Structures are given as structure tokens and as C-alpha cells.
Amino acid sequence: MEKAKKFKNKVQHKLIVLISTLDYINNKYKQYTQSNILYYFNENLKRNGQEPIKIKTLQNYLYKLEKEFEVTTNYYKHLGVNCGTEIYYKLKYQKQKCYHKINKYFKEKKEIRFNLRINTFFKKEFSKKGSVELKECNNNINNKEKETIKRIENLQIKNYAKKCKFITKSFSKILDFDIKKNMKIEIMKELKKIEYFFSKKFKKDNKKKKTIKIKRKELRTILEKTKRTLEKEGLNKKELNIHFKNVYLKYKNKPHFILDQNRYDDLKQIINKTKRSIDKPNTKATQENIKNNILNILFEQLKIKSEIENEVLIKIIKNYLNQIEQPKYSDSFNNKYYYDLLKLIKNKNKSYINRKLII
Structure with a gap:
């Protein structure tokens, strides 16, 4: 049988004094440091004829009050480099009950x-x-x-x-x-290892799931952006929608081939293949139709307002529309073209316009 360790009643007394000190400091200060606690604690010890202690011993006592005796709740928050640490030691019970718990423990x-x-x-x-x-x-x-x-x-x-x-x-x-x-402790050690292994695996799998979700979202964004660019180039919108849906299904489980464009050229290949496989509509013919339709609309509007002959008016409108690279229906409907032409007709006399437009 091992010899029992010698018990020191001084520790018991110091812990009770520390409880009293914490109660006093919590009532006096809203915020304090361990140095403040050490000062008041040592002053109390001196009054009781005991030797003062160092900060390390105080920290050990504070730790014991929370972990062994469970009479305090210790708050710590590190504020950063060279900024110190916030602390607060809250008594869980009234100080008399804390004394009772400490005395009971030592008894x-x-x-x-x-x-x-x-x-x-x-x-x-x-x-x-x-x-x-x-x-x-x-x-x-x-x-x-x-x-x-x-x-x-x-x-x-x-x-x-x-x-x-x-x-x-x-x-x-x-x-x-x-x-x-000892056997129970060994079993607990092994149980903790198993628990840690499965906990780590679960977190890893969960993180992987979150990562693939984020990557798929980025993949959809890139494909949508690419599709819009190709639409502006004149490719058929309906065919592009079908084509890029298939591309997403193909790459949703391996999105890195599209996302990491510095390492893989899959996106370039997709764009080139799309341009080859999807025909452009006859853009030139479409633009001509738009011009003719706008010309007819403007002619009907202006022939009432102007006194110019119809042939001359048509030439003026054609000349005006030819200067616009891509006429739009929206500009026609909001009367932009109409007011521009009306202003042009008013500012120029008829003979000047005739000379300018002779073919």
C-alpha cells in the first residue's frame, strides 16, 4: 500500500480566502485583471499571517476552483497579440455555499x-x-x-x-x-480513438459535400455566362440551352475541369465545339428585315408631318438608317428615330437635301 500524501490545510484556507477575494472584486470592479486579484488576495493572506503567493500559484488555484471544486465559472478571451486577455471569475453559488463545498471536499x-x-x-x-x-x-x-x-x-x-x-x-x-x-481507462482511451476517427471522417465527408455544392454552383455560373456570350454572337438560343444542359450533366461530378482553366482547356473545347455544331441564323437577312420594317414605320409617321415627296423622304430615311450599325425596334417604338429625322428635315431645306441624296 502506497503511503498517503501529506495533506496541507493551508491550501484549504487559501481557497476559501480566494473565494472571498473574488466575491469582493466582482462587487467592486466591472473589469479586472489577474494582477488585481493577486494584489487583494495577498493582502488578505498577510492579514491572516500567511505568506503571499505568486501569479502562477494563483492561476492553479483559479483552475482548481472551476475544475475540481466546480464553484466558479472562469471566462477567458485572448484579445490578440500584445493586447492581453479578458478574464472574469463568476461564483456559481453564494460564497457561504462555496465555503461549504470546499470544506466538504477536504473533509x-x-x-x-x-x-x-x-x-x-x-x-x-x-x-x-x-x-x-x-x-x-x-x-x-x-x-x-x-x-x-x-x-x-x-x-x-x-x-x-x-x-x-x-x-x-x-x-x-x-x-x-x-x-x-487501469483496464477501464485503457478501454476509454481506445473508445476515444474510435470516436475521434469517425468524427474526423464525418467532418471530412461533410466538408467534401459542401465543397462539391459550391463547385457546382460556380460551374453553373460559368456555363451560363458562356452561353450568353454565344447568344450575343448569334447562335440559336434554344439549341444552346439544350447543349449546355448536357454539358452541365457531364461535368457536375468533375467541375474542376471547367473551373481550373489554367490547367484544363475543356471550356475552350466546349466553346469551339458549340460554334461548330450550332448554326448561326442568317444575321444579315435579319438586320435587313429589321431595317425595312423600321423604314416603313418611320415613313408612315413622317409623310403626314413633312411636305417632302415620298421618294425623297424614303431616301432620307434609308440614308439615316444606313448610318446606324444595328437599328433596334426599341429605338423606333420610343420615337428616337422619328424625332431625329423630323429635326433633320426641319433644319435642312428641300433643295439641299435633294442635292445631298442624288445617286
């Missing part, structure tokens, strides 16, 4: 050590005198000792499980196994 620890010392003594006596002299009392002590050791081991295993931060609660069944503490 239980004291009782456990007491039982261990008794157990060590009776084991030595048992080996010398045998179990006859101890009679029934010996059995009772052994039972209590076993229960105490088992309770300590269960607490140790639970603390280890907390440190593992299991995602699921499956580890709790391990506590009920009738095996040694």
Missing part, C-alpha cells in the same frame, strides 16, 4: 486518508496475529476500505472521462464493468 479527503491509515495498520496487524483476534471488526474495516477505494477509483475514472470530452454517453457503461481501474 472527505481527510476521511479517506484516515481510512487508508487504519487499513494499513490492520493489514500489518493481520499479517502478525492472524484474523482470529480481529474477528468480525476486521471484515467490517476491509469492506469499508474496499468501498472507499472503489468510490475513489470511480471518481478518478469519471474525471478521466470528463477530460476525454466524449461526444456520446456510451462511456458511462464502462463504469459498470467489473474490471480494474
